Amino acid sequence: MDKKLAESVLSIFKDCIFDGELTEYSFEEKILKYLPEDLNYDYHYGATKIVFILPDKNFVIKIPFSGRYKDKMIEINTKQGVKRKRISSYSKFTGAQSPMSVEGDEWNYCQVECDIYALAEEEAVEDFFAKTECIGFIHDYPIYVQEIAKIYEDIFYSCETEKTEYRKKYTEEDYEKIDSLCYNHNYDYFNKYWLCDAFKYYGEIKGEEFLQFIKNACVGDLHKANIGYIGDRPVIIDYSGFND
């Protein structure tokens, strides 16, 4: 993304509170509350990121959560004896597994996407991934953009629409071919329809290189809300997994 656009995207968040702790429970108080009043936007979030969509833009803005709230049991001494109580406490992510990091206790799932994308470029399979890039920092907190895609789950919201749409497009042999390829090489057979689209769009050789790549780079959790299309191009939009 060019510098000017990156700066204007960053400026949207200039009044937000980035104090190092951001979770799915605090983004409303720390971010949404301080966005410009006239900003027209939509947002989604998952376990590890909040994602902003602006009208007529070919990118989304992704901000990583720093951790999450976890329940744990504590023991308290009372007059009646020891009682167990469930409390919820903040825990920073430690399992964001980047192929580039040596320490292995990373929290930033957006940076994992950047790193995997860079690795995919080295192996010439980057087109399978919606490109993620860091555009800068607000109070030392990193902000990312990613190519916008149509999410698989939003196109094929029911198994029925998925089946009827694809029954017209592919034969049982097409599915079986990919199925046996995945079975024989222990590749992840995560979504047979999307995989058929990918093999058709990129070709069988590239398709297999991609399956080998995601196996080596441990890219998983490829459910229907993490895959999609940019035009006709099948892409993965969430390739940082979840490991906490």
Ligand SMILES: Nc1ncnc2c1ncn2[C@@H]1O[C@H](COP(=O)(O)OP(=O)(O)OP(=O)(O)O)[C@@H](O)[C@H]1O
């Ligand atoms: N490139 C994109 N284009 C369009 N929508 C997107 C894009 N990236 C993310 N989204 C939307 O935001 C949601 C959350 O993004 P993402 O999957 O990256 O976050 P997450 O916190 O890692 O999710 P998960 O709960 O799967 O771990 C997606 O399911 C999707 O609806």
Ligand SMILES: [Mg+2]
């Ligand atoms: Mg996701």
